[in-house]
Amino acid sequence: MCENCLKKCSFVSVSLRGELICPKAYDLTPCSALLSCPLLEPDGRPKPSDFSAALIALKDGHAVARHGWNGKGMYLKMQTPDEHSKMGLPYIYISTVEGKFVPWVASQTDLFAEDWYMKGAA
Template sequence: MNFGKALEELKNGNKIAREGWNGKGMYIFKHEGFDTNEVSNITGNKHDNVPPFICMKTADKNVVFGWLASQTDMLAEDWKIIR
């Protein structure tokens, strides 16, 4: 599927990945963010919050917070849902 359809799947709570990614087990997913209570413990400001963002599970089983798509990713047609 294309990137637009993949983003819709991501917004619907599905994990997605590209066939062309070399790393085994890699995928991206939407994190719902952090509420003001969680963030205020870090920042000291009770009005701070973190809105939803995209994370990537890497081949070495780490999670990267704040994944950004490359131009190649955005133009790719090999996106798939991970089940």
């Protein structure tokens, strides 16, 4: 990554495959080094990645999903409680096939899967 990327990113981490993860990369800023983000293909389409990249996207307000899930339209989002919430800490929820929202806990399979992608990317 170039210094320009590091200045724009609030957090840079390394995936299980050793790739640098830039959470702002999916903003598709002009810096060409940002396009190597494991969350997106160079043309902006979602790119399968691991859960560490998915978690960064969740923390940044994006929805994520797995290609390996059987249910159509299912996705995860993170909820940060406000003063009107019954929950006191942030949590991840899933949108089910029926469009219902329920709290979600990752399975071992989900944590180690490498088919995570960001929903709604180009």
